[in-house]
Each structure stands twice: as structure tokens, then as C-alpha cells.
Amino acid sequence: MLKKQVEKLLNEQTQKEAYSSYLYLAMASWAETQGMSGVAEWLYAQAEEEKDHMLKFIHFINERGSHAIIPAIEQPPKQWKDIYTMFNEVLEHEKFISESINKIFESAIKEKDYAVQNWIQWFVEEQVEEESSVQTIIDKLNLLDKGKSGLYVFDKDIATMRSKK
Ligand code: FEO
DSSP: OOOHHHHHHHHHHHHHHHHHHHHHHHHHHHHHHTTOHHHHHHHHHHHHHHHHHHHHHHHHHHHTTSOOOOOOOOOOOSOOSOHHHHHHHHHHHHHHHHHHHHHHHHHHHHTTOHHHHHHHHHHHHHHHHHHHHHHHHHHHHHHSOSSHHHHHHHHHHHTTOOOOO
């Protein structure tokens, strides 16, 4: 059985992963309307991954004898100033998620819940990868000339940059 505080944090994380999926879907949809089909493809795939993360939390909570609550999801923004702003927001969001995962780990240590400590390790590693892959995208964007031709090449390139899972 999960301790109350750990259970609360795991359920909150389910909501955060669900929101991540919605946020990346909103970004994908916006990018698609901007003619950035490579960026949209990357974001749609990212949204699917976040849905998988949410499901991992749901199944784990239930397997540990608790009850995963399916959360309401807030509406994400509809549009972004430009692609640079959008990817910086992705990075900030992933940093926020990493902190949240770390808090679950800290709580599991405090509560001496070894099963959660062990299970959450996958997400600790996943966050290192996610932050790094988004940082790589931002580094590439910063190397571009900010004109349309640079963005065209970037859009083609990003479709090949999905992190391997
Ligand atoms: Fe599920 Fe991108 O964190």
C-alpha cells in the first residue's frame, strides 16, 4: 500500500503528465498551421510519449493497491509568438516535470517506500534524456539564421531527431 503523501504526489504526477501531453498536442496543432510539419510531427510523437507516461503512473498506483484518479485537464495555450519561444517553453516545462519527479523520489525516501524509489528511477533517467533532447533542438535553432530558409531546413531536420526510446 502506498503512503498517503506518496500516493498524493503520484496522482498529481498523473495530472502533470496528462497536461504535458495536451500541451504538446496544442503546440503540434499550432506548428501544423504554421507549415512546420516536421516540428508538428516531433510534437505529436512527444504528446504520445507523455500519454504513455501518464498511463505508467495510473497502472503503478493501481498495482500498489491504491486508486489512480483520472484528472481534469486544463486547456493549454493556443499559440506561441514563434518557434523559439515555443521550444524554450518546452524546456522550461520539462525542467518543471523533472523537479516534480525528484519530489516523488524524495518523498519515497522519507517514507521508506523502496518500491517507489526503485520504480521512479526510470523517470529520473527519462527526464535527463528529455531535457537533453530539447536542449539540442534549442542549440540547433540558435545556430540558424532566423530567416525562412533556416527554419525550412530545421523543420526537415527535426523529423529525424526523435529521441530513441
Ligand atoms: Fe513525461 Fe516529458 O515528461
